[in-house]
Amino acid sequence: MINQFRYQDDLIETEINSGPGGIEVTVGDEQFRIQEILPGKYEAFHNGVKRTVCCVIKGAQAFVDIDGILLDLVIPSDDGGFTSGAGGHSGEKDKIYAPMPGKIVKLLVKEGDKVEQKQPMVIVEAMKMENQVNSPSAGVVKKINFKDGEQVGTEVAIIELEIEF
Amino acid sequence: MSHRLFKKILVANRGEIAVRVMNACKILDIPALAVYSTADKDAVHVHTANEAVEIGPPSPRESYLNIDRIIDVAVGNNCDAIHPGYGFLSENPLFPEACHKAGITFIGPPSDAMKLLGNKIQSRIKMSTAGVPIIPGMKTAGVDIEMFEKAAESAGYPILIKAAAGGGGKGMRVVQSKEELQSSVEAAMREAKNAFNDDTVYLEKYIENPRHIEFQVIADNHGNAIHLFERECSVQRRHQKIIEETPSTALTPALRAQMGSAAVRVATIAGYRNAGTVEFLLDKNGSFYFLEMNTRIQVEHPVTEMTTGADLVIEQIRIAANEKISDYLIKASQRGHAIECRIYAEDAENNFLPSSGEILYYEEPVGPGIRVDSGITKGSVIGVDYDPILAKLIVHAPTRDLAISKMICALKDYKILGIKTSRRFLIDALNHPEFKAGKTYTNFIEKNMADRALDIEPALELAAAVSSVAMMKKPQASGASSVKSKGISPWQTIGSWEIGMRIPK
Numbered sequence: 102m103i104n105q106f107r108y109q110d111d112l113i114e115t116e117i118n119s120g121p122g123g124i125e126v127t128v129g130d131e132q133f134r135i136q137e138i139l140p141g142k143y144e145a146f147h148n149g150v151k152r153t154v155c156c157v158i159k160g161a162q163a164f165v166d167i168d169g170i171l172l173d174l175v176i177p178s179d180d181g182g183f184t185s186g187a188g189g190h191s192g193e194k195d196k197i198y199a200p201m202p203g204k205i206v207k208l209l210v211k212e213g214d215k216v217e218q219k220q221p222m223v224i225v226e227a228m229k230m231e232n233q234v235n236s237p238s239a240g241v242v243k244k245i246n247f248k249d250g251e252q253v254g255t256e257v258a259i260i261e262l263e264i265e266f
Numbered sequence: 267m268s269h270r271l272f273k274k275i276l277v278a279n280r281g282e283i284a285v286r287v288m289n290a291c292k293i294l295d296i297p298a299l300a301v302y303s304t305a306d307k308d309a310v311h312v313h314t315a316n317e318a319v320e321i322g323p324p325s326p327r328e329s330y331l332n333i334d335r336i337i338d339v340a341v342g343n344n345c346d347a348i349h350p351g352y353g354f355l356s357e358n359p360l361f362p363e364a365c366h367k368a369g370i371t372f373i374g375p376p377s378d379a380m381k382l383l384g385n386k387i388q389s390r391i392k393m394s395t396a397g398v399p400i401i402p403g404m405k406t407a408g409v410d411i412e413m414f415e416k417a418a419e420s421a422g423y424p425i426l427i428k429a430a431a432g433g434g435g436k437g438m439r440v441v442q443s444k445e446e447l448q449s450s451v452e453a454a455m456r457e458a459k460n461a462f463n464d465d466t467v468y469l470e471k472y473i474e475n476p477r478h479i480e481f482q483v484i485a486d487n488h489g490n491a492i493h494l495f496e497r498e499c500s501v502q503r504r505h506q507k508i509i510e511e512t513p514s515t516a517l518t519p520a521l522r523a524q525m526g527s528a529a530v531r532v533a534t535i536a537g538y539r540n541a542g543t544v545e546f547l548l549d550k551n552g553s554f555y556f557l558e559m560n561t562r563i564q565v566e567h568p569v570t571e572m573t574t575g576a577d578l579v580i581e582q583i584r585i586a587a588n589e590k591i592s593d594y595l596i597k598a599s600q601r602g603h604a605i606e607c608r609i610y611a612e613d614a615e616n617n618f619l620p621s622s623g624e625i626l627y628y629e630e631p632v633g634p635g636i637r638v639d640s641g642i643t644k645g646s647v648i649g650v651d652y653d654p655i656l657a658k659l660i661v662h663a664p665t666r667d668l669a670i671s672k673m674i675c676a677l678k679d680y681k682i683l684g685i686k687t688s689r690r691f692l693i694d695a696l697n698h699p700e701f702k703a704g705k706t707y708t709n710f711i712e713k714n715m716a717d718r719a720l721d722i723e724p725a726l727e728l729a730a731a732v733s734s735v736a737m738m739k740k741p742q743a744s745g746a747s748s749v750k751s752k753g754i755s756p757w758q759t760i761g762s763w764e765i766g767m768r769i770p771k
Contacts, residue, residue: 102734102738104730104733104734104737106730106733106734108722108726108729108730111726113726113727113730115730115731115733115734117734117735117738124735124738126731126732126734126735128727128728128730128731129727131727131731133727133728133731133732135731135732135735137735137736141626141627141683141736142627142629142681143732143735143736145728145731145732147728152728154728154729154732155627155629155681155683156683156729156732156733156735156736157626157627157683157684157736158733158736158737158739159626159684163729163733163736163737164626164627164683164684165683165729165732165733166627166681166682166683167725167728167729168678168690168693168725169677169678169680169689169690169692169693170690170720170722170725171683171686171687171689171690172722172725172726172729174729174730174733176733176737200616200619200620201619201620201621201622201650202622202650203650206456224453226460227620227650231453231456231457232617232619232620
């Protein structure tokens with residue numbers, strides 16, 4: 102059985118086989134022998150070393166913990182495409198989104214402004230902390246969809262850019 | 267227990283500290299009543315309490331900060347004491363006053379001491395007059411930008427803007443130059459207004475790369491006041507403490523005694539009662555300055571408990587019930603080394619943005635000298651309404667080296683899935699040679715961790731391997747399917763097996 106996962110720009114393919122000591126998974130040139138020891142908790146043997154790994158599947162995401170390293174793998178959907186991770190808009194370089202639902206404290210640019218990459222664009226308050234959101238690209242501010250003080254979610258872009266090439 | 271100290275205690279807080287206080291109540295055989303907002307109806311603290319009462323919508327102003335509502339609940343449910351925890355109403359002098367009027371004991375200091383110490387400007391002046399060293403800066407609140415500009419020039423940049431009602435880094439801003447001053451003052455005022463409902467800010471000289479060292483003090487209603495040694499809280503991000511430890515590597519026995527007696531003096535001058543914490547900055551030359559006194563139980567109180575054997579929350583309740591400071595505390599000494607790591611719901615790999623979601627997997631580390639103070643469990647939903655602190659992990663070991671090592675193991679064993687937490691970042695900080703060498707200054711994180719890059723490559727293949735096994739259990743239910751899933755499941759081809767047995771080769 103072959104599975105594919107995406108992590109950011111990486112695509113990882115795994116192949117599951119049954120082996121003499123349990124389930125064996127091949128990833129690239131590496132072999133892992135894996136057994137579930139508790140619901141969501143696994144022991145993985147690799148080159149004679151045992152690691153404990155926790156993993157839970159929810160929706161199109163596999164949440165994995167390896168010694169405190171958290172990896173959210175994206176699982177391909179039926180049509181072969183990928184759904185983006187929770188709140189993730191990482192691919193869109195011409196839009197600025199709130200990192201999480203919150204309130205717009207202050208817009209730092211206005212429509213028509215020329216902006217640099219990494220320039221602070223907006224301050225969003227969430228969990229009582231002010232978070233500064235920087236521009237993903239250089240460009241010109243095309244459209245601002247919110248005003249200071251408004252509540253904002255993660256679905257609608259706060260600011261849209263005209264990117265310079 | 268011969269008699270109950272109180273009939274019933276209302277815990278006016280949420281999260282891990284509410285659970286911590288309720289556990290102390292349980293030990294003292296005092297029923298605990300939880301209050302909760304609609305966002306917290308299934309929270310751990312609600313289930314930990316003997317009784318629970320809803321007090322309003324998620325917005326803190328309409329629930330956890332609503333004094334009238336909380337007092338009504340206490341009176342209506344026969345509570346004769348209220349524990350405020352930290353944050354929320356814990357340092358609002360109106361709260362002990364309201365308790366007093368309603369005939370309820372407030373488990374904390376009197377409101378007068380709170381008023382004095384809660385105003386960072388007034389307390390600076392008072393302590394300075396009494397001979398406690400303070401940082402140079404404004405002695406009155408800032409009224410207009412000209413006043414800030416003038417004070418900043420006389421103290422010399424960089425300067426630090428602080429909220430008069432402040433704490434926990436809210437409303438604090440370091441300003442490097444005149445150009446940044448106005449926007450920083452405005453931002454600090456907004457944060458202060460939101461966090462404390464008071465936008466008064468002031469400015470003082472920014473002491474570069476100091477250590478942040480605080481002393482736990484306890485005073486009773488019978489004129490006794492003691493300190494329970496220091497906590498080193500220098501490792502901070504955006505003025506939020508993330509790792510605390512005791513003893514501090516920076517203190518000699520002589521300096522410890524000197525700072526400890528200054529801390530007791532601060533408490534005495536302020537007319538303080540109950541448990542409190544006196545914060546100092548310690549500069550490179552070993553000079554210390556009074557920063558502020560926190561008039562509540564601190565987030566990091568467990569490291570003191572681990573090394574002195576104290577139970578500070580039980581002591582708070584005893585003292586509020588008019589008992590004297592416990593004998594065992596008067597004789598307390600520091601034993602071994604303790605470290606606390608704060609587990610925040612935030613993404614250290616993505617600029618520490620707050621993380622929200624449901625806890626899908628939860629497992630705490632266990633072992634001798636490992637303690638978890640937690641407000642979450644599997645199924646908890648982490649929202650955006652409250653502070654992102656989820657839990658605290660505390661370890662105790664004979665030496666600092668062993669404590670660091672134990673903490674790293676415990677962080678690896680602390681499994682939280684579904685949201686982002688700062689565990690790996692903490693492991694990397696603890697593993698840093700400068701941390702291991704005890705060179706913990708307030709710039710530790712920006713100096714040593716700014717260029718940190720997490721190498722996930724070695725973990726990625728393992729993660730994918732385990733995920734593919736996890737998916738076998740419910741490939742259809744999850745809405746995802748494997749590319750070639752029509753084959754036979756490995757469970758069907760695995761051969762004979764028995765639970766708890768290895769299959770012979």
